[in-house]
Amino acid sequence: MERIDLAKTPLRDLNQFLHHEVRKKKIKQVEIINPDGAHSIAVGVDAPVKIDVRGHTGYYCAGMNKQAEITVHGNAGPGVAENMMSGVVHVKGFASVSAGASGHGGTLIIDGDASLRCGISMKGIDIVVGGNVGNFSAFMAQAGTLVVCGDAGDHLGDSLYEAVIYLRGKVKSFGADAREEPMTKADEKKLAELLDRAGLKYKPKEFKRIASAKTLYNWNADADQEY
Amino acid sequence: MSHRRIQKEDHYTFDRSTIDYIQRAAATGLYEIRGLGAKRKVAHFDDLVFLAGSITRYPLEGYREKCATKTVLGTRYAKKPIELDIPITIAGMSFGSLSANVKEALGRAATECGTSTTTGDGGMTPEERQSSKTLVYQCLPSRYGFNPDDVRKANAIEVVIGQGAKPGGGGMLLGQKVNKRVAGMRTLPEGVDQRSACRHPDWTGPDDLTIKIKELREITDWEVPIYAKVGATRTFHDVKLCVHAGADVVVVDGMQGGTAATQTVFIEHIGIPTLAAVRLAVDALEDMNMKGKVQLIVSGGIRTGADAAKALAMGADAVSVGQGILFALGCNNETYLQRGEHHSAVADYETLGTAPGYCHHCHTGLCPVGITTQDEVLEQRLTPETGAKHVKNYLKTMNMELTTIARACGKSDVHHLEREDLVALTVEAAAMARVPLAGTRWIPGHSG
Numbered sequence A: 001m002e003r004i005d006l007a008k009t010p011l012r013d014l015n016q017f018l019h020h021e022v023r024k025k026k027i028k029q030v031e032i033i034n035p036d037g038a039h040s041i042a043v044g045v046d047a048p049v050k051i052d053v054r055g056h057t058g059y060y061c062a063g064m065n066k067q068a069e070i071t072v073h074g075n076a077g078p079g080v081a082e083n084m085m086s087g088v089v090h091v092k093g094f095a096s097v098s099a100g101a102s103g104h105g106g107t108l109i110i111d112g113d114a115s116l117r118c119g120i121s122m123k124g125i126d127i128v129v130g131g132n133v134g135n136f137s138a139f140m141a142q143a144g145t146l147v148v149c150g151d152a153g154d155h156l157g158d159s160l161y162e163a164v165i166y167l168r169g170k171v172k173s174f175g176a177d178a179r180e181e182p183m184t185k186a187d188e189k190k191l192a193e194l195l196d197r198a199g200l201k202y203k204p205k206e207f208k209r210i211a212s213a214k215t216l217y218n219w220n221a222d223a224d225q226e227y
Numbered sequence B: 001m002s003h004r005r006i007q008k009e010d011h012y013t014f015d016r017s018t019i020d021y022i023q024r025a026a027a028t029g030l031y032e033i034r035g036l037g038a039k040r041k042v043a044h045f046d047d048l049v050f051l052a053g054s055i056t057r058y059p060l061e062g063y064r065e066k067c068a069t070k071t072v073l074g075t076r077y078a079k080k081p082i083e084l085d086i087p088i089t090i091a092g093m094s095f096g097s098l099s100a101n102v103k104e105a106l107g108r109a110a111t112e113c114g115t116s117t118t119t120g121d122g123g124m125t126p127e128e129r130q131s132s133k134t135l136v137y138q139c140l141p142s143r144y145g146f147n148p149d150d151v152r153k154a155n156a157i158e159v160v161i162g163q164g165a166k167p168g169g170g171g172m173l174l175g176q177k178v179n180k181r182v183a184g185m186r187t188l189p190e191g192v193d194q195r196s197a198c199r200h201p202d203w204t205g206p207d208d209l210t211i212k213i214k215e216l217r218e219i220t221d222w223e224v225p226i227y228a229k230v231g232a233t234r235t236f237h238d239v240k241l242c243v244h245a246g247a248d249v250v251v252v253d254g255m256q257g258g259t260a261a262t263q264t265v266f267i268e269h270i271g272i273p274t275l276a277a278v279r280l281a282v283d284a285l286e287d288m289n290m291k292g293k294v295q296l297i298v299s300g301g302i303r304t305g306a307d308a309a310k311a312l313a314m315g316a317d318a319v320s321v322g323q324g325i326l327f328a329l330g331c332n333n334e335t336y337l338q339r340g341e342h343h344s345a346v347a348d349y350e351t352l353g354t355a356p357g358y359c360h361h362c363h364t365g366l367c368p369v370g371i372t373t374q375d376e377v378l379e380q381r382l383t384p385e386t387g388a389k390h391v392k393n394y395l396k397t398m399n400m401e402l403t404t405i406a407r408a409c410g411k412s413d414v415h416h417l418e419r420e421d422l423v424a425l426t427v428e429a430a431a432m433a434r435v436p437l438a439g440t441r442w443i444p445g446h447s448g
């Protein structure tokens, strides 16, 4: 295992090590200590490596991740795992705004709460939040799954496309075009699998399914839409 | 026979196009969406002229004396700045709005002319990556198709904050253009209207932008330049904030800038003319002592080598062209060329409710000459070979016009053109560009 101390190593060296050395030397595990809220820790990684960040991270930790399994042993700042393609990002604490924004794939697990716009523009990523999510979560979410074990704020799923939200707690309000739908067997199966991946013991039956009513998919002059 | 007089008094407030607008609104209940750019008359580069060499300055010989056009962009932080043979680049136009054939044609033409082309809202196609030596990859609010593999393949990354045709607006691609391939690249179902976001999903404001640009640099190992593109509005402050945020290159797109689909109300009523914007952008760079350190690309209504020369003289390092490229490809032509023969497209314009010379129907996806379409039949009306040849000829012509002007002004490098070489023909242009009205020393608001 490699240990990198961000108190001593410039961020640029850390990321270049993760981009090149890790691949070249087939390094399987890296520990990053003293992150101290730095931005862009472990961004653009594309290797099957396990990375443990011991502490809190700033903006965009694990941004654009491919393959890597990155665990933040602390809280994560804005845009954690933004545009992730594959792999797993696990935040042991809380996550700030725009967690998993525009994520294309892989799994983002947040043990605590996630702030505003969790899963905004998501494009295939699976996000499991152990706690609550803030306003405008899953805004314009295109594909993938957002699981919220706590409550959701205002405008949940505004302008949703094909992404699906499973919510265990209460919602303050739905956004335009989001609606509650009956859970199907397929939903329960998918949800059980996601909860299992996140190590959570809740039962799929405790959740509601929220998806797009699809009334905004194509312009309709008579529907009195806000377009 | 008595002659009956028909009274025909023009109404300036409710002219024919206004009446047509109101009646269209009444019939549809929806704002008009269209392609191309602002059609209204605004002060532009046509309102400036050059003072060439004579006795006070001497000109350079055409043909014999060299005039350099080499252009380097992204010298501030990037390990690999962009080196171009000419200062005229191809603007970002999405695959989705344009056909795959056209994207390929643009890559080929740009490569042959030694310039860059740019992706757009909808991601990078393999055809355009393959055909383009220098490809700028856009990072837009929608992030459609945005992925780290393409980030690593890009020669520069352009963070799009706004476009001149629609500053403050998001993308728009109507369902009829969203076929299987376009839908797949954008992770959306086929046939849905795409109204993409106007704000980026993971940052808001200048401080966040600084961090976002740094993230992109970290991902690309600080190798490629990062551009920031803004629609022209509060240009002085916006350019300053882009520089503060760490951009290597700032792209300023004026209100005449083209689009594939935007609300007309946006196109005509939001943003400031390119002429005003270029001066404000240069002011910002000069104010920060960053002229020459951060490069400026100007777009929005650049049509000719003269426009490019004037933009450079005003202080731009390069220009970028969108609509001009469409016209070079045959936009608004009566005919299209297929298998060596010209065929009439007039009936297809008529189906769209328009005619050659008036078309702005890119949003429909039914481009009669095969440019802004995803339709399998229509896209065959323009092959990559023909498209590339015409775009290359157009860019070459523009570049020759540019060097002709530069030589006449006594410059051995087009980047030596300066504001002092220009005067204005109208009071408006003199005020916006802050160059004197021809024959006077008067700059409105600044002297006399």
Ligand SMILES: Cc1cc2nc3c(=O)[nH]c(=O)nc-3n(C[C@H](O)[C@H](O)[C@H](O)COP(=O)(O)O)c2cc1C
Binding pocket: B036, B037, B091, B092, B093, B094, B097, B098, B119, B120, B121, B122, B138, B160, B162, B163, B164, B229, B253, B256, B257, B258, B259, B260, B299, B300, B301, B302, B320, B321, B322, B323, B324, B326, B362, B372
């Ligand atoms: C068909 C078309 C598609 C466009 N698509 C994009 C786009 O995807 N992203 C973007 O930043 N600008 C887009 N633009 C704007 C151009 O990048 C550029 O700013 C503009 O065309 C410059 O002005 P001009 O058309 O007058 O040359 C598009 C323009 C056109 C004409």
Ligand code: SF4
Binding pocket: B035, B036, B326, B330, B331, B332, B333, B359, B360, B361, B362, B363, B366, B367, B368, B369, B370, B371, B372
């Ligand atoms: S001819 Fe094609 S590219 Fe030109 S305005 Fe019409 S639809 Fe757009």
